[in-house]
Amino acid sequence: NAGVTQTPKFQVLKTGQSMTLQCAQDMNHNSMYWYRQDPGMGLRLIYYSASEGTTDKGEVPNGYNVSRLNKREFSLRLESAAPSQTSVYFCASSAIRGGELFFGEGSRLTVL
Amino acid sequence: GESVGLHLPTLSVQEGDNSIINCAYSNSASDYFIWYKQESGKGPQFIIDIRSNMDKRQGQRVTVLLNKTVKHLSLQIAATQPGDSAVYFCAEYLYSGGGADGLTFGKGTHLIIQP
Numbered sequence: 192n193a194g195v196t197q198t199p200k201f202q203v204l205k206t207g208q209s210m211t212l213q214c215a216q217d218m219n220h221n222s223m224y225w226y227r228q229d230p231g232m233g234l235r236l237i238y239y240s241a242s243e244g245t246t247d248k249g250e251v252p253n254g255y256n257v258s259r260l261n262k263r264e265f266s267l268r269l270e271s272a273a274p275s276q277t278s279v280y281f282c283a284s285s286a287i288r289g290g291e292l293f294f295g296e297g298s299r300l301t302v303l
Numbered sequence: 304g305e306s307v308g309l310h311l312p313t314l315s316v317q318e319g320d321n322s323i324i325n326c327a328y329s330n331s332a333s334d335y336f337i338w339y340k341q342e343s344g345k346g347p348q349f350i351i352d353i354r355s356n357m358d359k360r361q362g363q364r365v366t367v368l369l370n371k372t373v374k375h376l377s378l379q380i381a382a383t384q385p386g387d388s389a390v391y392f393c394a395e396y397l398y399s400g401g402g403a404d405g406l407t408f409g410k411g412t413h414l415i416i417q418p
Contacts, residue, residue: 294346
């Protein structure tokens with residue numbers, strides 16, 4: 192039972208490069224989320240998808256795009272990475288909007 | 304905007320003692336609260352939750368108390384063990400028709416267990 196799986200776990204980028212973080216859940220959850228975690232800042236919501244086919248901005252969406260590919264998968268894309276995007280990124284899912292979140296193990300991104 | 308915060312960034316307790324981690328929230332209309340535990344290098348894990356129509360909920364060795372009058376949430380861990388060492392986050396959710404969805408997290412309290 193994998194739960195929420197994120198790839199890659201670690202990535203180093205140069206400023207201006209692009210990349211996509213992948214997330215998949217096998218719990219048949221409707222809602223999926225991307226958070227970033229910075230030291231002393233807790234977790235901040237970047238984007239979420241309340242259900243398949245919909246996406247909405249969270250608290251800190253600038254510099255990111257998302258795609259809800261199907262019910263299982265929700266990807267986060269950085270089109271032109273900046274050092275301020277150095278962070279640990281967590282994908283999460285929930286059965287219902289606003290319900291208990293199940294988190295992946297995180298993806299640590301460093302932008303030089 | 305509204306935010307969820309914690310009183311102390313670090314809490315150190317003796318193994319076997321009870322731990323109390325506090326959280327203050329500012330949105331009096333929040334409907335749902337969750338405590339998460341995050342161990343080093345891992346994603347947050349659900350510990351216990353409580354709805355706004357309740358003031359206490361108990362789990363295995365953990366109790367969450369909600370005081371809506373002063374907008375305060377606490378997590379009590381009984382007989383603290385070394386495996387309880389982690390960062391604990393409180394999170395709140397407001398059911399509304401618009402605005403950003405998802406839980407709003409506090410900054411976390413690092414619980415350190417002394418042998």
